[in-house]
Amino acid sequence: MTQQHKRHKRQIAWVAGMAATLVSGLVVAAPTAASETSHLVRPGESIQAAVDAASPGETVRLLPGTYRESVLITTSGVTLRGSGPKTVISPPATADTTNSCARDGHGICVLGTAADVLTDVSVRSLTVTGFPQHGLWASRTDGLSVRGVSARDNGVWGLAQQRSTRAAFRGNTATGNGDAGLFLANAIDAEGGATDTGGTLIADNRLSDNRIGITVRRVRNLTVRANEISANCAGLFVVGDESKPAAGAMSITGNTVEKNNKLCAATPRLPAIQGSGIVLTGSEASVIRGNKVIDNVGTQPMSGGIVLVASMVGALNTDNVIEHNDLRGNATADLVHRGGGSGNTFDGNVCQSSEPAGMC
Numbered sequence: 486m487t488q489q490h491k492r493h494k495r496q497i498a499w500v501a502g503m504a505a506t507l508v509s510g511l512v513v514a515a516p517t518a519a520s521e522t523s524h525l526v527r528p529g530e531s532i533q534a535a536v537d538a539a540s541p542g543e544t545v546r547l548l549p550g551t552y553r554e555s556v557l558i559t560t561s562g563v564t565l566r567g568s569g570p571k572t573v574i575s576p577p578a579t580a581d582t583t584n585s586c587a588r589d590g591h592g593i594c595v596l597g598t599a600a601d602v603l604t605d606v607s608v609r610s611l612t613v614t615g616f617p618q619h620g621l622w623a624s625r626t627d628g629l630s631v632r633g634v635s636a637r638d639n640g641v642w643g644l645a646q647q648r649s650t651r652a653a654f655r656g657n658t659a660t661g662n663g664d665a666g667l668f669l670a671n672a673i674d675a676e677g678g679a680t681d682t683g684g685t686l687i688a689d690n691r692l693s694d695n696r697i698g699i700t701v702r703r704v705r706n707l708t709v710r711a712n713e714i715s716a717n718c719a720g721l722f723v724v725g726d727e728s729k730p731a732a733g734a735m736s737i738t739g740n741t742v743e744k745n746n747k748l749c750a751a752t753p754r755l756p757a758i759q760g761s762g763i764v765l766t767g768s769e770a771s772v773i774r775g776n777k778v779i780d781n782v783g784t785q786p787m788s789g790g791i792v793l794v795a796s797m798v799g800a801l802n803t804d805n806v807i808e809h810n811d812l813r814g815n816a817t818a819d820l821v822h823r824g825g826g827s828g829n830t831f832d833g834n835v836c837q838s839s840e841p842a843g844m845c
Contacts, residue, residue: 532556532565532574533584539563547611553577555587555616558595561604565593567611570635574613590618592639595646597625609633619645620662623652627683632656642668643695650683658691665700666692666717669707678728679703687712696749697722697758698742705734714742718749718758720781725767727800733769743779754797759783762790762815767800773807780814790815790836795824804828812836820844 522543524535528550535545541562549571556574558565574592581587586594592613597603605628612635613620620636623629623646635658636643643659645668646652652669659666667690671680685707692698698714701707702724714720720742725732740763748759760783763773778790787794790812793802803826812819812834819836822829822844836845 526552528552536560536563536565547572551575555581555584555591556593557584557586558593558606558608559597559603561597561606564607564609565611566607566609569610569633570612572611574611575615576617586622589622590616590640591622592616592619592636593621595621595623595626595629599625602627604628606630607632611635612637614638616640619643620659621645624648627651629653630655634658635660636666637661639663642666643692645669647671647673648680650681650685652682652685654685654687654690656689659698660692660694662695664695665697665722666690666695667699669701669704671703676726676728677703678730679705679725679732681705682707684708686710693717694747696747698745700724701732701735703728703732705730705732708736708738709740710736711739712741714740715744716747717745718747719761719764719787720745720778721763722761723763723765723768723771724796725769725800726796726798727767731769731800731803732767733771733805735768735771737763737771737773738775741777741779742781743777745781746783748783748785756787757785758787759785760788760816761785761792762812764792764794765802765805766794767796767798767802768805769803771805773805773810775809777811778815778819779812782814782816784817789817789821789840790819792821793823793826793829794821795826801826802829806830806832808832808834810834810836 524545544564547567549568551573603626607630610633614637617640619642620639621644626649629652631654638661640663643662643666647670688710691713693716697719698717700722742762751757760781762778762781818838818840820839831844
């Protein structure tokens with residue numbers, strides 16, 4: 486072997502050695518799953534204690550099992566992550582008054598204030614069930630993400646928020662809740678015009694056996710997309726009133742709304758409801774497109790497939806676009822336009838009956 490070949494071989498060995506050293510250093514420096522900033526909670530331990538200890542950007546991880554407590558989140562950037570449906574949060578055996586969430590009868594609360602809006606909180610992959618009020622309740626938040634959460638058999642709302650912007654509710658299940666499975670509002674304790682949600686997204690959720698599948702009340706600028714809504718008294722309610730701006734400016738597309746035929750008694754805000762698919766009361770400039778609305782059957786004032794009626798305070802629907810929906814087997818009719826209002830258009834829908842006639 487020539488001297489030149491020997492020098493070349495030594496250079497290759499030196500480069501390989503340096504590369505191995507660098508890779509080794511990188512491996513040592515790289516964080517492992519065990520060193521991620523997280524707080525692990527086991528059944529029998531306190532979720533609240535871990536949440537209170539978490540800083541922005543940290544995660545509270547829950548192992549499978551049942552946790553009997555309410556959980557109050559008041560720190561931005563915190564993630565509460567379960568291990569799937571078998572991570573269950575339910576009420577304690579005895580009354581808990583340790584925080585406002587527990588005192589008010591909710592399961593999980595994400596609560597900011599007017600002066601300090603809570604940002605980028607995430608709740609994922611768990612079940613919240615059996616609470617007398619709401620499964621998950623959020624107020625004064627921005628960028629809240631709720632994914633893979635099952636809200637079952639709670640007294641009022643399954644998943645709910647008010648005074649909040651840019652939320653995403655995706656891939657959740659809400660069943661057996663006393664009112665809406667998923668509820669969004671400008672404010673539940675005050676009147677006023679509809680608020681801009683900043684593009685909140687409600688997508689890929691399954692909502693069944695509630696009073697109403699989804700209620701959006703006095704809000705604007707959001708998307709309701711690709712949800713499966715069945716076996717409620719009503720599928721989807723868009724609720725406005727006489728205040729300005731009106732509810733609306735939303736996109737309702739690609740949802741399957743089927744057999745929402747339970748009968749629910751009247752309340753101070755609504756008459757009895759049964760067989761209602763998608764209902765607009767006092768909405769403006771919303772687009773309802775490409776939905777399957779099938780076999781929603783009833784004889785109540787809001788029964789039918791896609792129904793436009795005046796709100797309880799007489800607010801009218803104006804400038805809404807209802808197009809390219811597939812409507813079959815709904816009663817009192819597939820398309821229902823009652824109570825006045827102007828500028829509403831019906832185009833390209835596949836349907837069999839309408840009130841008044843001629844809209845199919």
